[in-house]
Amino acid sequence: MKSDKIQIRKTTVYIVIFYILIFATWQVLFNAGLIPDYLFPSPVDVATRMRELWEEGYLLPSISATAQRMAVGFSIGAALGLALGLLMGVSPIVNHCLKSLFLGLQTLPTAAWVPISLLIFGLSVHGIYFVIIMSSVPAIAISISSGILHIPTIYIRAAKTLGTRWYAMPVRVILPAALPAIVTGLKLGWTLGWHGGVSAELIKSSVGLGFLLYMGRELNDSAQVVGIMLLTILFGLLLDRFFFGIIEKRIRIRWGLEKNE
Amino acid sequence: MEEIQPIEPETAPAATPTVKLKLRNVSMMFHGATQTVEALAPLDLEIMEGELVVFFGPSGCGKSTLLNLIAGFEQPSTGEITLDGEPVTKPGSDRLMMFQEHGLFPWLSVINNVTYGLKNRRRYRFRPWKQRAIAREWLKLMNLEEFEKTLIHELSGGMKQRVALARALAPDPHVLLVDEPFPALDALTKSKLYGDLQEILISRKKTIISVTHDPREAACLGDRILVFxxxxxxxxxxxxxxxxxxxxxxxxxxxxxxxxxxxxLESQSDEKRQDTD
Incomplete structure (x- = not known):
């Protein structure tokens, strides 16, 4: 355990040094003046611009608007994906039909949902929900259904030999046994929904991270564009790696799919 | 339906043991893509109430197939299996199976794994406090009373098998099917588990069928050993x-x-070799 902790601390140090190096190189390249500064902001420019946005009261409302849209859109998408994934996991016919459809839809870049959502919903916020939902549902449904179809036989057999009745199977055995796959599916769905949501905001909104990106471009403000991109990465990472990632890992360890390291 | 009712009408203790499980002309074929494999040749077998029968043999001899048929996980290609005269058609807790890989539910704590089967009882359902009391008794018998709130992945291999045994015995099955339950355990843990298992069997008069490829294990557990x-x-x-x-x-x-x-086993395989010559 102790050596593990030292190991983790060591890797953290390396990672921090790596990022310091990146930002230093970035600043050095900027100082060299090879590229005009309106195309290529320095880290200091980005930080200053972000502070201005914060002080002007743009940043916080945008972050909370994006967060709210994601919360609503992803909740609906998760519920829908879960229901469809369950149905696919239980019925082979539904699985064959929907799987082919969802695999097709998955090849569509999430941003490609934006034009059709504009046509259907105009500029209303519902269009953003629509894009988030359409981006996340296929991935969630497919990973949940395949998780259910690949539940270890021993759980099903153990449940049957212990007298579980057929109508109690989904809640008492199938769902809990498929939980690792469900969490993985939700995590993937979140990532895709996040992509779709921010893409939709580029065009459809007057507040939000996507909107700030778009505004930065309109104003030829490269510092703002880069700053918001960094912020978007940060939030994506925070939820993907930390929130979903940690839950996923804990469940996988408990289900015996991964060793605790 | 919380009322407690007797499991079945009390019968006078029989002087001669009654037949618990009866197999008549039971066989099993597996149809592959290119060929059909006869996993189990037609078999007649009677197992008495309270008897401990061991199916012994090398891998691929049909002993696990037969156990799965009795458990009701698969249907025989021919013949019929009856338990107390009733045909076996699907899995059920009257023929509880204990698996080679414990098969405990990782989403439940140790005690909830043990009460799991009790919750499913149809004719003789206990109230929740009573279910927990029964589960605690079994855990105590397995020396696991301190671990009732522990999660499955935190247990050692031997402890998992003991929880699995408690889980299988808690619903008080008439017949217990045991599929090589202690293969991956060290010798010390194993011999302790054999002790535990026998102690329970003697005191509870269960009908038990166990499958193994270890001759010592077979001799230690069985009243009767069928060599496959x-x-x-x-x-x-x-x-x-x-x-x-x-x-x-x-x-x-x-x-x-x-x-x-x-x-x-060896003499039989010698004979077989001579047959094919």
Whole structure:
């Protein structure tokens, strides 16, 4: 355990040094003046611009608007994906039909949902929900259904030999046994929904991270564009790696799919 | 339906043991893409109430197939299996199976794994506090009373098998099917588990069928050992073990029986070789 902790601390140090190096190189390249500064902001420019946005009261409302849209859109998408994934996991016919459809839809870049959502919903916020939902549902449904179809036989057999009745199977055995796959599916769905949501905001909104990106471009403000991109990465990472990632890992360890390291 | 009712009408204790499980002309074929494999040749078998029968044989001899058929996980290609005269058509807690890989539910704590089967009882359902009390008794018997709130992945291999045994016994099944439950355990843990298992069996008078490929294990547990040989799987020899219980797996007498079992297996495969010559 102790050596593990030292190991983790060591890797953290390396990672921090790596990022310091990146930002230093970035600043050095900027100082060299090879590229005009309106195309290529320095880290200091980005930080200053972000502070201005914060002080002007743009940043916080945008972050909370994006967060709210994601919360609503992803909740609906998760519920829908879960229901469809369950149905696919239980019925082979539904699985064959929907799987082919969802695999097709998955090849569509999430941003490609934006034009059709504009046509259907105009500029209303519902269009953003629509894009988030359409981006996340296929991935969630497919990973949940395949998780259910690949539940270890021993759980099903153990449940049957212990007298579980057929109508109690989904809640008492199938769902809990498929939980690792469900969490993985939700995590993937979140990532895709996040992509779709921010893409939709580029065009459809007057507040939000996507909107700030778009505004930065309109104003030829490269510092703002880069700053918001960094912020978007940060939030994506925070939820993907930390929130979903940690839950996923804990469940996988408990289900015996991964060793605790 | 919380009322407690007797499981079935009380019968007077029979002087002669009654037939618990009856197999008539039971066989099993597996149809592959290119060929059909006869996993189990037609078999007739009677197992008495309270008897401990061991299916012994090398892998691929049909012993696990037969256990799965009795459990109701699969249907025989021919023949019929009856339990107390009722045909076996699907899995159920009257023929509870204990698996080689414990099969405990990782989403439940130790005690909730043990109460799981009790919750499913149809005719004789206990109230929740009573279910927990029964589960605690079994955990105590397995020396696991301190671990009732522990999660499955935090247990050692031997502890998992003990929880699995408690889970299988808590619903008080008439027949317990045991599929090589202790393969991956060290010798010390194993011999302790054999002790535990026998103690429980003697005191509770259960009908037990156990599958193994370890001759010592067979001799230690069985009243009657059926020696299986492969391709097609069939019973070649029946051996009765006339030793008092509880038996110690390290007892030399067990070793003698084990040697007899192995000799039987080898002579049968010799005969087979001569047949094919």
């Amino acid at each position: 040989t492969p391709s097609p799987g069939r019973v070649q020899k029946e051996i009765r073990v006339e030793l008092p219980r509880p038996r110690d797996i390290n007892d030399p007498a067990i070793g003698e029986y084990a040697a007899q079992i192995m000799a039987e």
